[in-house]
Amino acid sequence: MNGKNTIQPTPSPPDPGTDTAIPALDRHVLERTAAHLHERYARVTDRPTVDRILTEAYREMARRATVKTHLSLLAGNFADSQLRALGLAQGIIESPLPRVLFIDDANAGRSQMAASLLLKHSAGQIAARSAGLTPAGHLYEDAVTVMAEISIPLDHAYPKPLSLDVHRAAQHVVALGCAGQVERLPGQDYRDWDIPNFVGRPLRDIRAMRDDLERRTLALMREIEPPALRLSA
Incomplete structure (x- = not known):
């Protein structure tokens, strides 16, 4: 679409013969996880689709991750x-919370920080997610460092690809320095925050960008916050 990064649906299931590439212990964990997920989302989709989404997620992370544990x-x-996200996009799952999606190139710094800041300041009353156009293998260490300084840990965060279902489920989409590459879907509120990439920048600059992100997320929160959040403020 006009040179933009078009989001593709989940790929077709892999050839079962390639499952030998997944270690036996991980295959066992994935089988149990798939059973739990299908039980939870039986109204949303069938078991083969759950298996496919889970297997593709594992393979994508195995391909990109620099640390292969967990x-x-x-x-x-x-x-x-x-x-x-699939259930929300289809209207099968209902949520009263505003839904915000932060997108950047690598989902390894800016978008992760923005989502964490919004979740923290809204006390979970706004659903915030992040994704990357070309996810990195791990979070930027400096991003983890500057967020720890304000007591918001990113230790368990990880880069994630932008999927069509996650994109469709969002009500508000914030592009961080990549607006020209993000497809605009009907009925969504789009914003472009000009926050540059962290790579190669000194820690003091990243702290300043963190503070800028915090100001912007607070302003966004005040604009879209649900009534319950206003009453508790």
Whole structure:
């Protein structure tokens, strides 16, 4: 679409013969996870689709991650997020919370920080997610450092690809330095925050960008906050 990064649906299921590439222990964990996910999202989709989403999540993370531990757990978390987004996009799952999606290039710094700041300041009364156009293998260490300084840990965060279902489920989409590459879907509120990439920048600059992100997320929160959040303020 006019040179933009068009989001593709979840790919077709892999050839079963390629499952030998997944270690036996991880295959066992993935099978149990798939059963739990299908039980939770039976109204949303069927078991083969759950298996496909989970397997593709595992393979994508295994391909990108620089640290290979806990891949099956991370794939389960990502698949859970995907299935919930699918249910929201289809109207099967209802949520009273405003839904915000932050997108940047690598989902390794800016977008993760913005989502964490919004979740923290809204006390969970706004659903915030993040995704990357070309996810990195791990979070930027400096991003983890500057967020820890304000007591918002990113230790368990990980880069995630932008999927069609997650994109469709969002009500508000914030592009961080990549607006020209993000497809605009009907009925969504789009914003462009000009926050530059962290790579190669000194820590003091990243702290300043963190503070800028905090100001912007607070302003966004005040604009879209649900009535319950206003009453508790």
